[in-house]
Amino acid sequence: MAEKRNIFLVGPMGAGKSTIGRQLARQLHLEFFDSDTEIERRTGADIAWVFELEGEEGFRAREEKVIEELTENTGIVLATGGGSILSKESRNRLSARGVVVYLQTTIDKQLARTQRDKRRPLIAEAENPREVLEELADERNALYEEIADIIVRTDEQSTKVVIDQIIEKVGI
Numbered sequence: 001m002a003e004k005r006n007i008f009l010v011g012p013m014g015a016g017k018s019t020i021g022r023q024l025a026r027q028l029h030l031e032f033f034d035s036d037t038e039i040e041r042r043t044g045a046d047i048a049w050v051f052e053l054e055g056e057e058g059f060r061a062r063e064e065k066v067i068e069e070l071t072e073n074t075g076i077v078l079a080t081g082g083g084s085i086l087s088k089e090s091r092n093r094l095s096a097r098g099v100v101v102y103l104q105t106t107i108d109k110q111l112a113r114t115q116r117d118k119r120r121p122l123i124a125e126a127e128n129p130r131e132v133l134e135e136l137a138d139e140r141n142a143l144y145e146e147i148a149d150i151i152v153r154t155d156e157q158s159t160k161v162v163i164d165q166i167i168e169k170v171g172i
């Protein structure tokens with residue numbers, strides 16, 4: 001890359017942001033961050049525990065702060081939490097400070113990838129996780145689209161093919 005740009009991955013839980021982000025960063029020799037991991041590192045607690053102790057509101061405040069700080073870097077790949085785009089400030093920062101890649105997938109894939117995951121308290125306890133994911137999609141898909149520079153589907157292709165598409169579309 002001529003100038004070190006940032007790549008920010010947005011999309012719902014289970015879209016593959018962390019897995020794809022880590023490999024994409026390795027391939028491009030960029031540093032990788034994951035906002036959920038960063039919150040866990042700073043609090044010393046897993047995401048489910050942060051939700052339990054501080055509620056979703058407390059978690060969102062932490063998430064906004066982490067996005068604010070991480071997006072100040074240059075030359076990073078950042079996998080964002082699925083709900084990080086709920087914050088207008090975070091949407092503005094992501095749009096302004098890097099190329100935003102929206103990873104799209106199906107509800108079926110999300111369900112398969114998020115089973116028994118300590119980082120997904122919003123669906124872990126739900127009686128009907130599919131319904132929750134559908135509601136979240138209704139509420140959030142327009143927000144992902146609003147800030148996306150590039151949209152890539154992750155449900156029908158391998159991680160390698162997704163990464164090749166991102167690299168091609170970003171024009172790195």
Ligand code: SKM
Pocket residue numbers: 012013036047080081082083084119120121122136
């Ligand atoms: O940030 C975590 C947390 O479980 C909340 C979330 C969401 O709201 O979609 C997604 C995860 O990445």
